[in-house]
Amino acid sequence: MxxxxxxGTFDVFHVGHLNILRRAKMLGDRLVVGISSDALNMKKKARLPVYLQNERMEIIEALRCVDEVFVEESLELKADYIRQFNAQTLVMGDDWRGKFDHLAPLCEVVYLTRTPTISTTSIIETIKIR
Structure with missing residues (x-):
């Protein structure tokens, strides 16, 4: 298998999130998704997510293409998570291209193209304006 x-953070879930998760699942048999903790999101983006980590986990866990979810506490623990779940492939959006190449000795690293013209940040900004 x-x-x-x-x-990912998977905040304000949108079709871009769904696209990357479906495409990731097509690369294997089992898809495990690490959801950035609220604290990690604050560290990465200098803001709390709109939805709390438990809510984001529920949303992702409900998707047919996702087999398991867990809380990602730190970017520096990716190697540990790969080992813990015995993952053969790490999938990230291409906005992270090159940032996880150092994990290639542990598993295949694949960067998938993001869905054009959609991002959580732009959705949040649009909502603020309206």
Whole structure:
């Protein structure tokens, strides 16, 4: 069984999130998703997510293409998570291209193209304006 692992905040869930998760699942048999903790999101983006980590986990866990979710506490623990879930492939959006190449000795690293013209940040900004 080939396990794929990916990570993200998945805040204000949108079709871009769904696209990357579906495409990740197509690369293997089992898809494990690390959901950035609220604290990690604050560290990465200098803001709390709109939805709390438990809510984001529920949303992702409900998707047919996702087999398991867990809380990602730190970007520096990706290697540990890969080992913990025995993942053969790490999938990330291409906005992270090159940032996880150092994990290639542990597993295949794949960067998938993001869905054009959609991002959580732009959705939040649009909502603020309206």
């Amino acid at each position: 080939k396990t794929i692992i990916t990570f």
